[in-house]
Amino acid sequence: MAIGLTDGGPVTVLYGWIIVSLISLCISASLAEICSVFPTSGGVYYWSHLLSTSEYATIASWITGWLGLVGNWTVTLSINFSFALLILCAISTFDDTYVAKDWHIVLMFWAVMLMCMVINIYGNKWLDKLNTICIWWTCASVIIILIALLSKSTKAEKRSGKYVFSHYDATPSGWPSGWAFFVGLLQAAYTFTGYGMVASMCDEVQNPEREVPKAMVLSVAAAAVTGIIYIIPVLFVLPDIQMLLEAPLGQPIPVLFKEVMGSSGGGFGLLFLLLGIFLFSGVGSLTAASRCTWAFARDGAIPFSNIWVKVDKKRDVPVMALLLSTVVDMVLGLIYFGSAAAFNAFTGCATICLEMVKDAPFSLGKFGYIINVITVIWIAFAVVLFTMPTAIPVTASTMNYASVVFAAFTMISAIWYVIWGRANYKGPKFTAVDLGFVTDSDTDATAAGSVTPPMAEKKPQHQEPNRSSITPTEGSLGLALGEKATPIPPMPTVS
Secondary structure: OHHHHHOEOHHHHHHHHHHHHHHHHHHHHHHHHHHHHOOOOOOHHHHHHHHOOOOOHHHHHHHHHHHHHHHHHHHHHHHHHHHHHHHHHHHHHHOOOOOOOHHHHHHHHHHHHHHHHHHHHHOHHHHHHHHHHHHHHHHHHHHHHHHHHHHHOOOOOOOOHHHHHHOOEOHHHOOOHHHHHHHOHHHHHHHOOOHHHHHHHHHHOOOHHHHHHHHHHHHHHHHHHHHHHHHHHHHHOOOOHHHHHOOHHHOHHHHHHHHHHOOHHHHHHHHHHHHHHHHHHHHHHHHHHHHHHHHHHHOOOOOOHHHHOOOEOOOOEOHHHHHHHHHHHHHHHHHHHOOOOHHHHHHHHHHHHHHOOOOOOOOOHHHHHHHHHHHHHHHHHHHHHOOOOOOOOOOOOOOOOHHHHHHHHHHHHHHHHHHHHHHHOOOOOOOOOOOOOOOHHHHHHHHOOOOOOOHHHOOOOOOOOOHHHOOOOOOHHHHHHOOOOOOOOOOOOOO
16 A cells, blocks of 8 residues: 555555456456466466467577566565564564564565465365465455445545545655655556466366466456455545655554554454455465476476476475475565565566456456556566666665566576577467367378368367366476377367
8 A cells, every 4th residue: 555655545546446457357357368378387478379370489488487476576576575574563563662673574585485485385185275265355345444444434534425536645755746646556566466366277287278367367357346346445444645655664563453443452353354454365376386386497497497396296286386495585585675665566577467467258248458458558668667766765675676577587597598498499289179179080180191180270178077076197397297298280269
């Protein structure tokens, strides 16, 4: 909320959320249509390979693969970094004299990352139940928080409807009034970056060509509605904005809870509900990041890929990919020692990377063209917008380093492509049979040179294996354990 309050106040927070929600619905619908035809944990980098011409397929999948990988890493980092900040803010709720030092923050962040990694390794078989608990916890938390805030705030303390729906003040940002509104969209855009990560779980659910696209779109719709229900009451009980902007560690929500509830205990009670949501989000985002890492490493697109593709046969978990994702995030967390605004670098880079990425079970139909145009325009705008600092003038400690993080990973990707990828990388290693586009007999005949499958005329059959009981030697994870992959023939056109 701090970014929105800085760059316009209630108008930016509320209407920015609505605008970004609608745009995110367009993006998620566009991705969902593609995912329904090509359901794979490789996600966007796999789709870009199939939808590009043969001349550019390899480099397109390489670029989008790295963007998706970095986006998954940095969005996991930003979620868990926020989690660490809120934990330390809980201490400030009871002790106003406590001031968290930089090393406190980094160590707490490392502890959160390690906790999420351990849960992913040893609690893998319970992740589905954890997701169910997360849904109920989130719904209950929103209801409890709203009832508590509205009941504890007196009529004299509540803001007017005019203030909630029309108050706009971009003075704290230093930006021109109009531009500040757009800069403030980062807050909402960051919240809506996770739906593309759902594709990384395609290999671990039943009927992914239907269930994963629905999950992509419905998650955005649910978040949009829940967000509005949450934001409007919070704006009605909003304390002094300047006080919130001066909150410890730049986290206004703990201060808001404490002020409205009138006690440290009451404030912490509501904050505890948010900490639970962040725990679920942190575990889930690391799960998705590790699957994305494994899928990309499987194709040799990450240095030392032979290490990162190893799968724990006992637990059916890509442990080394999970470890790499965790370590990369922990190293990036060290940026905080150099910049107090490091969180903006993480959120900005995550948003940039994840935004850049007819005969389908999930089809957009005649609205597809308009939706895809809106998606492309927004992504092009977002790439520039989210490298902007939240406020000006800018110093070394308040700069938004999203562009630096983005450029660093781009350099690593480019160097590795020159050293290894240009000669060896051929794109994703999936078979058409794995995805149900052709039958085993088709593939056998093709291998024998007797027939070329007419993929341009053939609709996906989607005869998926029972993915609820996938083992490390089945499906795509089996590729990491030595199963042979055959090249994928051209796929049907997606409109």
